[in-house]
Amino acid sequence: MSELTLLQGLRVVSLEQFIAGPYCTSLLADAGAEVTKIERPGVGDPRRSYEPKVGDGEDAISGGFASYNRGKRSVELALDTPEGVAELAGMLADADVLVCNLRPGALARMGLAPVALRERFPRLVVCEITGFGSTGGEAANWPAFDSVIQGMSGFASLVGEADGPPTLTPMGTTDMLTAVYSTIGILMAIIQRERTGEGSLVDAAMLDITAAFLERPLTLHEFTGAVPTRGIDRFSPVGMFRAGDGRWLSIVIPTDEMWRRCADAMGRPQMITDPELDTVLKRADRMHDRVIPAFEAWAAGLTQEEAAHALRVAGQPVGLVQDIGEVRANPHLAHRELFVPMVDEVAMRADGSRISLPRLPLLFDGEHATPGPVPRLGEHNPPDGHGSSEQVAE
Structure with a gap:
């Protein structure tokens, strides 16, 4: 366990709240960057008020805030005043990166439009995170949250049962x-700046990113004209089956070789040449009425662990379906030290043990990040901070 220093010396200023911007800058902070979070005076990020909380009064810590804001500095600035904007500009003169995750046009309304910022601070990397991007279009000024983008991107249309919503x-x-x-x-823009000496404007639109993430169903649509729906993965049979102890397992069978391994492991070699199951697409079509029943009939006399072991020995990927409590207690994740105790005297459970949250999920030369404490609102204010701000949500 150590404090990562990969981004040590990188100064990040962030106008952010809720999740997208804060999680982005928390990743940078975990890797050693100095992140200064600008917050509305007296109010701060709305997630500061989210339950559950530990501690009392002004020292109380919200789990919903801690998740994305550990290890940062908190400065209150009134960005609806000339003085507050001037203070922000002064901070940007020494910064490497500005992350803005407010409503579209927020920077321009402050007189700090991204293009003007780049002219004023040529080495500054500006990352503007919005729902629909910064280049216009009919949705450019629409407000957005995660649920809005899940729906508009097609993501929600692929999640759930075939006959459900x-x-x-x-x-x-x-x-x-x-x-x-x-x-x-x-990080790409930082690398380019090392070559050219100039920063970049990173335009990160939630809708673009989520739609691009649906690469597989979009590729299927482009190649076949089909519109993928909930319930069946047309690239390969994938689904859940129940073992004899009532616990669930997840499987995916994308190749004929894996299908052969599964059939052999279940003692059903006749399924390999069954004409209703001899291709990936046929098996996908018969996933619910043939494939899953075959797995469940085989696993009826086995526990979840026993069924998973038998398939793994045969070389078939299989996952134990675990609830959140089981994930938190998973011995492999404990070996990997994924859950790191918070470095904060208030972040304690009722039994006196420290609350642990997931770290940056990467190791560097075997070392992982140790996230810093949760900043109290305005903890790092300069001695002459100003009034109240009109920051608004994503």
């Missing part, structure tokens, strides 16, 4: 995707 994933999927792609874009 489109379904939202519960963990801010498009926000998180946007954050990761934005981080990649920032």
